[in-house]
Amino acid sequence: xxxxxxxxxxxxxxxxxxxxxxxxxxxxxxxxxxxxxxxxxxxxxxxxxxxxxxxxxxxxxxxxxxxxxxxxxxxxxxxxxxxxxxxxxxxxxxxxxxxxxxxxxxxxxxxxxxxxxxxxxxxxxxxxxxxxxxxxxxxxxxxxxxxxxxxxxxxxxxxxxxxxxxxxxxxxxxxxxxxxxxxxxxxxxxxxxxxxxxxxxxxxxxxxxxxxxxxxxxxxxxxxxxxxxxxxxxxxxxxxxxxxxxxxxxxxxxxxxxxxxxxxxxxxxxxxxxxxxxxxxxxxxxxxxxxxxxxxxxxxxxxxxxxxxxxxxxx
Numbered sequence: 001x002x003x004x005x006x007x008x009x010x011x012x013x014x015x016x017x018x019x020x021x022x023x024x025x026x027x028x029x030x031x032x033x034x035x036x037x038x039x040x041x042x043x044x045x046x047x048x049x050x051x052x053x054x055x056x057x058x059x060x061x062x063x064x065x066x067x068x069x070x071x072x073x074x075x076x077x078x079x080x081x082x083x084x085x086x087x088x089x090x091x092x093x094x095x096x097x098x099x100x101x102x103x104x105x106x107x108x109x110x111x112x113x114x115x116x117x118x119x120x121x122x123x124x125x126x127x128x129x130x131x132x133x134x135x136x137x138x139x140x141x142x143x144x145x146x147x148x149x150x151x152x153x154x155x156x157x158x159x160x161x162x163x164x165x166x167x168x169x170x171x172x173x174x175x176x177x178x179x180x181x182x183x184x185x186x187x188x189x190x191x192x193x194x195x196x197x198x199x200x201x202x203x204x205x206x207x208x209x210x211x212x213x214x215x216x217x218x219x220x221x222x223x224x225x226x227x228x229x230x231x232x233x234x235x236x237x238x239x240x241x242x243x244x245x246x247x248x249x250x251x252x253x254x255x256x257x258x259x260x261x262x263x264x265x266x267x268x269x270x271x272x273x274x275x276x277x278x279x280x281x282x283x284x285x286x287x288x289x290x291x292x293x294x295x296x297x298x299x300x301x302x303x304x305x306x307x308x309x310x311x312x313x314x315x
Contacts, residue, residue: 045199
């Protein structure tokens with residue numbers, strides 16, 4: 001069986017995203033695998049891997065909103081904004097109420113500004129910030145705009161010296177949850193740090209669809225049928241793009257990468273509001289028999305579709 005599609009993996013702690021890709025390549029005996037968004041080693045959670053031709057969809061899946069569950073500790077700060085770093089500040093006493101926490105959390109919904117942490121992969125003057133941080137340097141960073149689609153408090157623990165908040169957040173690509181935790185603490189008047197983080201969803205894929213690396217290895221031993229249960233077909237993995245059906249003649253032209261026209265009276269479905277602006281014109285195009293032809297871009301006239309990524313039949 002030629003493996004193709006998206007394989008959601010539950011990333012274990014102490015693995016980098018690249019470690020997971022390397023492990024999957026070894027298990028599946030294939031080289032063409034790409035991941036859809038870096039997770040720090042201490043973070044666990046949903047990490048979709050694109051297999052074979054589905055690697056052409058990495059750029060779209062990684063642009064989609066992410067969902068996380070985080071545990072925030074109030075009363076201390078570290079140089080990494082999580083518990084892997086060195087403590088740089090500590091509060092003698094923390095006094096906050098649950099009402100204060102709820103009021104402050106509301107301030108972080110919508111479009112907000114974040115200053116990337118020093119321990120991040122953002123480049124300044126051609127160098128990664130984490131490289132500078134490891135050398136003891138702290139440089140000025142420009143704030144970045146990110147979107148917090150929703151944030152919900154799951155639990156609050158106040159009867160301890162360093163109160164804890166567990167919350168769920170749905171956010172845009174590029175959001176630093178470590179920084180969000182730190183900023184929430186500052187808004188409460190105290191240093192704060194991210195103590196734990198789990199990515200519970202990305203691009204519509206959730207934990208229930210994920211295989212562990214151990215389950216993947218066992219499925220490989222059992223054969224193609226066992227492997228197939230974990231792999232999401234390429235077109236289904238990008239179901240956040242509206243689908244468009246075309247006739248036989250247009251399907252032939254689509255396979256050739258030519259522009260095609262929607263039938264008179266046909267309307268392209270509206271995109272999801274959470275799609276990034278530049279992706280709202282993309283459509284999944286199907287020929288007769290629900291045959292996936294690829295991704296096409298709807299032009300300004302509302303009827304012409306131009307090829308973005310054509311998927312030819314496997315030979």
